[in-house]
Each structure stands twice: as C-alpha cells, then as structure tokens.
Amino acid sequence: MASIAGGMFTGNSAWALSMAFVERQTNLWKRYWGWELVWLVYGVVNTVAITLIAEQVGAGVVDADISGLVLFLLIGTLVWAYLSAVLEDISLVIEWERWEGTIEHTLMAPVPRWLHLLGMSVFGILHGLVRTALIFAIALLFFDIDFGNVNLLALVAVVLVASVSVAAVAILAGLLPLLYPERGSQMSMMVQASLLLVSGVYYEVEVLPAWLQVFSFISPATYFLDGIRAAMIDGQGLADVAGTLGILALFGVIMVPMSLWAFNWAESYAKRTGKLKRTG
C-alpha cells in the first residue's frame, strides 16, 4: 500500500488522520468547558420546561395519558438536544477555524476532505451522545416515567443509523460559510431552525399545514423521531422499526455522498474566489 504522499491510505493511517480531528475537538472541548456547562444547563432547563407542559396540559383532561405525553415531549427535547449538538459541532467545521485563524493550515494538510469530515462527524456524534445522556439523567430527577416498555436494541439501532444522515445534513450546513463568508453561519442556523419546525420534535407532523408536511417527509429528523418514539413509547423491536431504519439508511446512502461532493465543490469555489480565509 502506498504512503500518504502516494495519495492512498492504509486503513490504520486513514483512521489515524480522522482521529486527529477527534483528538483536537476533544482538546478544544476541554479548554472551553465553561461553554459546555452553559449548553448543558440550557439543555436541562429546556428539556424540563418543555416536558412540564405535558403535565400542565394533562392536568386538566380526564383520563389523559400524562405519562405518554411527558415521554413524547421528553423524547422530542432530548432528540433535539442531540441533533443540535451534532449539527453545531460538524457545521462549525469552517466557521470555527476561520475564527481561530487556522483554516489555511488545516485545509492545506494532506488529508482527504472525507477523512477530515469523518473525524468531525465522529466527534460530533460522540459529543452529542454524551451531552444528551447527561441532560436525560438530570431531567429524570424531575419526572416519574416508566421506561418498562423501552426496546433498547431498536433505540440504539435508530440512533446509530439516523446519526449518519444527521452528519450529512450538518456537513451541508457547514459548507455555507465557504460560499457566503459573511452570512454563512447564520444560514447554517436557519437550516437547524427549519428542521425543528418540520420534523415533529414537539408535535406530530400531521398538525403542520399541508405544504409544510412536504418538508417533513424529506427531513431525516422526522424518521429519527418516529423511530425513537416507536422504540421508547410503543416498545417496538428491531423488526417493527425496520421500515424506519430502511428509510434512514436510504437517507444516509443518498446524503453522505451528496454532502461530500457539495463540500468539495464549495471548497473549490472558495479557493477560486479567494473566500477561504476571509472573515465576515
């Protein structure tokens, strides 16, 4: 197998290149622990505040399934906390390095862009899982929820398969600062906000106006939430969520190559127009 200079990689060297980005992000995460604390507190407050709405709504209704409603909203807020962490981590791939001033030194290194983005995605997913698990653990202190129905295997499968397409969405959002140095990061946030609206985070997508429901069908987050709720509320097993897993896998198969191609195209555009280093 040829060396890096030969343009090919052994499995070990490719993995090591990706892990360099995971290690760097971990170091940054440790150095900016204050921000992590802020986001954790925000996540807990957001989760508890929104889930308490279920208690309030259920209190005035005879025979209301308060526990089911609490779980529905709790899952929504936790999945959103996870999606936000992953989307933010990966979509900052360009913006953070522009802010630090390191972008040129990182992008001129002999690392294929897909390995760079793989490393960023692995960190984003691990970071999102850790933060969400902490929010979940703290939120449990506020609610009495029966998790006896949860199918853990189906839950893990949905999270893993969905994370691939979520990473692809984040890469697509992350390339915007390459095209629009002054407005790209705001546009990335609009992508996140749009997902919140159309994906059924706090309500069933059926309550959306018909024209908005079209967008919910093309959001992987919709199927992510469906799968998680099926596994946690309805106790569905792997076979039952196979259809949702299939759709999520299809999203991944289509969106991962698409996002990598789009990122490479955006990088070429930035190099042609001199927008790589420019700050907004």
Added chain:
Amino acid sequence: MHSIPLEVTNLSKSFGGARQFLWRREKEPVAAIRNVSFQIERGEIYGVIGANGSGKSTLVRMISTLLTPDEGQISVFGLDIRRHELEARRLINRVSPDPSFFKNMSALENLLFFARIYGMGPAEIKRKAAEILGRLDLADRIREPMLNLSRGQQQKVAVARAFLTSPVLMLLDEPTTGLDPASKLQVQQFVREVREQHDATILLTTHDMDEAERLCDRIAILVGGNVIAEGTPLELRTRVANGRPLEQVSMETVFLELTGKSIEEDEEVMAHG
C-alpha cells in the same frame, strides 16, 4: 522524484469580477499575480521581496493549494499541484505571517494536531517538537496555552509546526514578522541550519531587505503582481551599481533603483492606489 522542487509557469490570479447574483452588477477584477514564472533549484533559498499587497501571499497561497490560479501551472517536484494535490501537499509546509493557532490549546496540543494530519505519530511529534522548540528557546513553554505566549513566541511555534513535518519544500511567508531582533536572528539561523542539514528547499517572502540578502541564494522582486527582476543578491546589486563600489549598494538601493520607489513608498501606493 523529479529534481526541480518548484516550477511556476505563467501564473496569473485576479480577484473580483464575479457577477453578483441579485443585482447583476459586474465588479472590475483586480490582478494580484500577472504571468509570473520562476523555478527553484534543490536546496536553494529563493526570496520573493515586495511591498505589502504586491502579491507575495497570493503567490504562496497558490503554491500551498489554498487558491486556484486563473492561468498557469505550478509543479512541486514534477507534480502538477492541481492534478496531484494531496501528493504535493505532503511535500510542502508553510509559515504564514500570522501564527494561526487554536489559542486555548497548548503549543504541544497544537503541534500534535498539525503534525498528525501530516501522518506523523504522537511519539515522533513529541520528540521532534521538543528538539525544535529547544533550539528556538521555547522548550519550557510547550504545555502552556498559546494565548499565554507572546506574538514572537507564537511565531516561533509556527516555525516549529512547519519544520516538524520535514517538508522538502518550505514556504516561509514573512516568517519573522513581529519578532524582536534577537528572535529574528534565531529564526534566520534555524532556517539556514535546516537547509544545510535536511535538504530542504525554501521559498521565502519578505519585505525585509536585510533578511532577503542574508538568507537568500536568489531573489525575485515582485511589484504589482509582476516579477520585475530576478537574480542572486550580488547580480542584482551589480545590475544597479552604475560604477559605485558594491559595498555601497544595499538591497534597499536595488529595490529603489529597479522600482523607482522605496519599499515603504510602494506599500503606500498599494494601500492607497
């Protein structure tokens, strides 16, 4: 491996001129590099001198694969950098005028990251980083966050970062900017040592004429994106001497005679038009 470390042929780059999406307004393109050609021999330190805004950094960015030329070709050891981008990048590293680090990470954490993405292992990085930073009097600061280091110390770490990966073509883009005189000499001495001991070829851009004369085997003078003269320091000084003893002809004089203005005046022109 092809024997010519760097060959630049008919290179041109302009900025602007793009059609704006909403307003359909044409901007006038600004030429940054105009039809530049040169080649650097193995083991040579090749200087590019010019005022701020003369196109030096644009040239270095194009060689670093960070900017795409409009026209022309760049070959690194025979590899066309557009067709063999990754292979060429493996052979190059760069020091930029700004140190450019993750400021809250330590010098060691930064060096570990920037060398790991060149395929080096952590043990090798730590050994070589300690060695290089030791030579630059920074070994005891390696675990401190970058923001605790002075501008000059950060620039020394930037020099260490570039040499850590043992590039065969080193691009030094104003590497001593912001350094105090002692640190400047230390870095210049280190550059000379590296060239002698490690078979490195170096492209050095600077607007410090003394530095160019002290370090460079050959020098190109870049004005408004054009190379207006090229040669060894002796050849350039001889060219403008006009009968004067060569000791009285500095590189400052060379620049003044060939461009009609001092480098400071040229910077004024570039800044204000």
